[in-house]
Amino acid sequence: MNRAAFTVSAIVVAILLSYGLHQALDVAPTEATMGNIQRIFYYHVASFTVAFAMFGINLLASLIYLVQRNTDSGAAADALAVSAAELGVIFCSIGLMLGMLWAKPVWGIWWTWDPRLTSTFVLWLIYVSYLMLRRLSDSGQAPTLAAALAIFGFADVPIVYMSIRWWRTQHPQPVIFGEKGSGLDPAMMMAMLVNIGAFMCYGILVLWVRYKLERARQQLHEAQALHSLELARAEAR
């Protein structure tokens, strides 16, 4: 993507996000029992949707890395995996914080250890450990270990998604693909879909930037390693 294409994409994403904000705060009707606080829903759901998509990208990139470890495409897959994991953690953290801000006025508590919240917190911890493993380990095996962790880590995503279907939870039951009688007002559905779309476009754009940064870092580390090797050779002579 050249600079002009990136600028156009950024402008389109900014327009989409503004439209999403307008839909969430002005267009969507006020929920009858909770009132305006329910409007957190549009960002809460959108954040988790992007987080799950990023963890999915991380899983696919990790699998590719494990298959093509010693090639340039393997390095590219590794860069994509770490970028997606980082973005997934950002979106998951936002989703969790929004959930807490929503829970306090509605439930009277910031947090409860119900299956949905607990499994989401575990998911967050898994991917934070993934990033810490990548950042703190000097071992050359760190990307391979992280890729293996990513495969096990993603197993929690379907558990988080299904938790409100499998167990009785404090968290509300699903409004999309839920039981008979569940569902959303069409205007609320529109606001939700617009925000999911806008967040997804924003997420992909930032993922592309983060991926480029990781590739630049890989190239720099490679150049630094070659430079050190040349210096060592010159000293040996």
Place this chain on the structure above:
Amino acid sequence: MDTVRSLQHLHAAYILTWCVQLGYVLYLVRSFVQVKREAQELKK
């Protein structure tokens, strides 16, 4: 059932989302500048 507290939470949620996202974008920009500077130093 809107209370001052619940509206404060609503505003905090939207502001917090964009503070975190903008903070992350700034971190990316700073990291790009740092990588570019290190690459230029290596070339010297």
